[in-house]
Amino acid sequence: MNIFKKLLISAFSIVIIGCSSGEYHKVKKGDTLYSIAVKNKVSVTEIMALNNLNTPHINAGTKLLLKGETESSNSRPSYHIIKQEETLYRLSVWYDISVEQLRKYNNLPNNTIYVGQKIYLNSKYSKDNIQTSRSVGKNLYISPTLKSFKWPIKTKEITSNFGTRIHPITGRKTTHDGVDLRSKMNTPVYAPYSGTITYSGWMRGYGKVVIINHGNGYESRYAHLNRWLVKKGQKISKGQIIAKTGNTGLSTGPHLHYEIRKNNKPIDPTNTM
Incomplete structure (x- = not known):
């Protein structure tokens, strides 16, 4: 019985140490990847890579790995679809990319974006897609x-x-x-x-x-x-x-x-x- 108790206490201690070091986080209501990343001093992109997430939107109750080794920790999706209340600054924090780069990749004259807009997150994009990214409907160009x-x-x-x-x-x-x-x-x-x-x-x-x-x-x-x-x-x-x-x-x-x-x-x- 004493051995069993010792093993149980040791296992519990390991869990406590792991949690206190910020290795994992259980998502609570109101949490966002941005708030979790800032609190734990990691990037949103790293959290997404570690947990195989293809979107920065998360649900309460989800258990997220915050630190670890992954070959894709510095990778990011090719684009992001804008949702309500999102801004270029928020995307820059999520994906570890500057606002200036986002504007350059998407041919944006200013920081204005709209819901449903496709924002490219790297330089490997189609010129046709960039020309149409700020319009509604195909083949609408800023003439x-x-x-x-x-x-x-x-x-x-x-x-x-x-x-x-x-x-x-x-x-x-x-x-x-x-x-x-x-x-x-x-x-x-x-x-x-x-x-x-x-x-x-x-x-x-x-x-x-x-x-x-x-x-x-x-x-x-x-x-x-x-x-x-x-x-x-x-x-x-x-x-x-x-x-x-x-x-x-x-x-x-x-x-x-x-x-x-x-x-x-x-x-x-x-x-x-």
Whole structure:
């Protein structure tokens, strides 16, 4: 009996020592690979390699190996699909790669990313994939036309990003086809590029709307307006005032909903920033 007790105590001691040294971690509710990595002074990439994980998202109750020998400890996946509330900085910590490298590998002009976007994590990528990585739909490129777009109002403060979001009124998870820009009532709205007005009127949910056809498949939309200053069929120039911001339609306060579409497929307007 004494021998059995000694063996039991020894085994228990080994477990305690292993746990206290941070070799293993049992995932609790609220844990993330990032928080676990910071607490244990290891990289997210190393934890993923040690536990054969192909995503940094984990479930409570999972037992993770935190330290050990593995040939793939310095490897990382070829790409990552962006989920809600993720940022380039968070990816840089997860995968032990700088924000500057992430931007270079994905041809990003700034740190703006959107839900569902494929972000490449190494330099071995297809040029075609990089060109389409920031657009919605295949073969949508950041063309010279899109690069020439001006911002529609003077402020660039975004209150709701492009992509999946919780609708501020319905409370449901929806796809946001544009960006919401903070503004006061009756802030001037400028045409980002020359074109022809194809719609100037009321549209369900959008309230008062102006739509411009810029040619080459490009179209821009401006919603929740207070005043229209253009009419259907009117030719307009880049920088011309086309409307005043407002609070019409499904809106929680004065702002501008701004969309850009290519062949009727939404594109993140921050591509033009």
